[in-house]
Amino acid sequence: MKSDELFALLRRRGVLWPSAEIYGGAQGLYDYGPLGVALKRRLEEAWAAWFVGLSHDYHVIEPAEILPEAVVRASGHLENFTDPEVTCESCHSAFRAETILEKVRPEGVDGLSPAQIGEIVSANHLKCPTCGSLALSVPRPFNLMFGMDFGVTGRERAYLRPETAQGSYLSFARMWDVGRRALPLGIAVIGKAYRNEIAPRQVLFRMRSFTQAELQIFFDPAGFPVPFDRVREETLPMLRVDRRERGEETPESVRAGALVESGGLPEFYVYHLVHTLRFFRDVLGYPADRLRLFEKSDAERAFYNRLQFDVEVRLDSLGGYKELGAVHYRGDYDLSRHSQGSGKDLSVHPTGKEPLLPHVLELTFGVDRNVWGLADLHLSREGERTLWKLPSYLAPVAVGVFPLIGKEHAPYALALTDELAALGITAQYDDGSSIGKRYARMDEVGTPFCVTVDGETLADGPAKDSVTLRHRDSRTQERVPRSELAARMAPSLRPPRPSRA
RNA sequence: GCGGGCAUAGUGUAGUCUGGUUAUCACAUAGGCUUGCCAAGCCUAUAACCCGGGUUCAAAUCCCGGUGCCCGCACCA
Numbered sequence: 019m020k021s022d023e024l025f026a027l028l029r030r031r032g033v034l035w036p037s038a039e040i041y042g043g044a045q046g047l048y049d050y051g052p053l054g055v056a057l058k059r060r061l062e063e064a065w066a067a068w069f070v071g072l073s074h075d076y077h078v079i080e081p082a083e084i085l086p087e088a089v090v091r092a093s094g095h096l097e098n099f100t101d102p103e104v105t106c107e108s109c110h111s112a113f114r115a116e117t118i119l120e121k122v123r124p125e126g127v128d129g130l131s132p133a134q135i136g137e138i139v140s141a142n143h144l145k146c147p148t149c150g151s152l153a154l155s156v157p158r159p160f161n162l163m164f165g166m167d168f169g170v171t172g173r174e175r176a177y178l179r180p181e182t183a184q185g186s187y188l189s190f191a192r193m194w195d196v197g198r199r200a201l202p203l204g205i206a207v208i209g210k211a212y213r214n215e216i217a218p219r220q221v222l223f224r225m226r227s228f229t230q231a232e233l234q235i236f237f238d239p240a241g242f243p244v245p246f247d248r249v250r251e252e253t254l255p256m257l258r259v260d261r262r263e264r265g266e267e268t269p270e271s272v273r274a275g276a277l278v279e280s281g282g283l284p285e286f287y288v289y290h291l292v293h294t295l296r297f298f299r300d301v302l303g304y305p306a307d308r309l310r311l312f313e314k315s316d317a318e319r320a321f322y323n324r325l326q327f328d329v330e331v332r333l334d335s336l337g338g339y340k341e342l343g344a345v346h347y348r349g350d351y352d353l354s355r356h357s358q359g360s361g362k363d364l365s366v367h368p369t370g371k372e373p374l375l376p377h378v379l380e381l382t383f384g385v386d387r388n389v390w391g392l393a394d395l396h397l398s399r400e401g402e403r404t405l406w407k408l409p410s411y412l413a414p415v416a417v418g419v420f421p422l423i424g425k426e427h428a429p430y431a432l433a434l435t436d437e438l439a440a441l442g443i444t445a446q447y448d449d450g451s452s453i454g455k456r457y458a459r460m461d462e463v464g465t466p467f468c469v470t471v472d473g474e475t476l477a478d479g480p481a482k483d484s485v486t487l488r489h490r491d492s493r494t495q496e497r498v499p500r501s502e503l504a505a506r507m508a509p510s511l512r513p514p515r516p517s518r519a
Numbered sequence: 520g521c522g523g524g525c526a527u528a529g530u531g532u533a534g535u536c537u538g539g540u541u542a543u544c545a546c547a548u549a550g551g552c553u554u555g556c557c558a559a560g561c562c563u564a565u566a567a568c569c570c571g572g573g574u575u576c577a578a579a580u581c582c583c584g585g586u587g588c589c590c591g592c593a594c595c596a
Binding site: 021022026027029030036041043044045094095097162180181213215216217219224320321322402403420422423424450451452453454455456457458459461468470472473486488493495 | 520529530531547548549554555556557558559586587588589593594595596
């Protein structure tokens with residue numbers, strides 16, 4: 019489905035719409051409606067069940083969304099999140115200063131002030147790559163963070179967090195103290211991050227306020243033990259730098275074991291690549307042939323990452339592979355920067371070992387992007403029928419409950435709806451229009467089950483107190499006693515957990 | 520930011536070039552009748568010209584500005 023068509027469908031069903039719509043919308047901001055919230059929460063729960071479930075020592079926290087200036091100075095965001103831009107006065111093209119200065123200053127522009135960059139531009143008579151004019155402006159700094167006054171004096175500055183990860187680093191020392199004081203220690207955050215994007219585009223793909231789910235795993239750089247034999251034979255769709263340089267777009271299937279033996283990747287890293295891939299493929303149900311693990315080159319990687327593979331998924335609505343998650347090996351960059359910035363020694367002393375500064379493996383997941391991904395990959399039109407084949411445990415509504423004949427069966431169906439809801443199964447009652455339309459409505463929002471109360475349910479006989487249970491994808495029906503209904507549905511409504519060694 | 524295109528009920532659209540009736544049709548939504556296990560039928564109702572300014576007796580239609588969306592370029596720590 020095309021992006022427009024998909025968005026129209028989601029908007030009509032109350033999944034998602036532009037923020038401040040009555041004022042014409044605000045670029046890069048979107049609101050979730052009732053179904054969208056339900057889907058997003060289930061997605062977040064499924065993420066947490068899977069990734070936080072990787073170890074007993076992984077925990078979810080909820081840090082503040084506002085970061086004092088000292089934090090973003092130490093993290094490097096104040097400096098590096100700024101992208102100096104040079105514009106051509108003649109043709110109005112805009113370029114990153116780094117691109118313009120590439121030839122005369124291959125070491126990059128980090129640490130240079132806008133004025134210094136301007137001097138280099140004019141001293142070297144650099145021309146606009148588009149029109150050849152010499153009229154290049156002094157760069158204007160553009161920071162992607164939203165800044166704000168903090169406190170009453172107006173002298174203090176603070177910023178909306180540009181990534182949720184910082185809260186985990188700031189809380190590491192506290193988490194060490196309140197926990198088992200053992201590595202690896204995992205800290206997960208699910209929450210909003212904010213970036214003042216230059217050009218928000220493609221609906222949920224570049225937003226100014228978006229939800230990330232990130233797990234930071236702190237581990238001893240001398241060893242991160244993982245049960246690698248359990249994943250050794252798994253094959254991964256790899257697109258590594260060497261193949262990319264030959265112009266390849268499609269991944270090749272590589273054994274996890276081979277990535278370690280001859281691919282130069284550490285076991286712990288490949289182990290987490292496997293679990294990340296499994297999440298996308300087995301938990302979210304993305305088709306395996308649409309996934310690839312895209313290795314970022316030295317030049318493309320964020321400066322603090324030693325290894326970076328993006329999980330990319332091919333989406334028809336956006337015309338290609340899109341990054342929906344990533345696995346970053348950040349080394350000790352974050353803890354060492356915050357040690358320096360705060361003056362607190364963040365190294366730890368595990369029992370029986372020398373003090374050490376942990377390294378960080380970061381597993382990131384774009385929640386909104388995957389809401390879109392779930393729509394793109396599972397929502398389709400089959401003739402007249404619109405069907406959203408969401409995994410059952412992600413569906414906003416688990417079961418629709420209908421009276422076959424409105425007047426006669428409504429009380430029973432309403433009571434059954436309440437009973438299922440009380441058992442924690444999201445049930446929605448519907449007696450509108452015809453039975454066929456009710457099924458169709460449920461198909462469109464991905465509801466895996468529908469239950470219909472009919473004459474047999476109420477009549478004395480062998481089928482008394484049984485209802486028909488209809489399955490979304492096959493449209494098949496079976497007769498199920500009311501007492502067994504919840505137990506029949508419950509297993510498929512729980513998100514999978516990883517198998518642990 | 521640059522260039523090009525687009526903007527009419529909840530959704531998809533006709534009408535715009537060539538200004539002039541009560542703005543077209545379908546689906547969706549709500550209510551009623553009928554039916555009773557896969558979007559059936561009939562009746563009724565709700566509902567729109569992106570915003571602001573200009574030209575004109577008269578603007579959905581022409582002009583200017585703004586906003587938003589789409590495509591390409593650039594950007595995406």
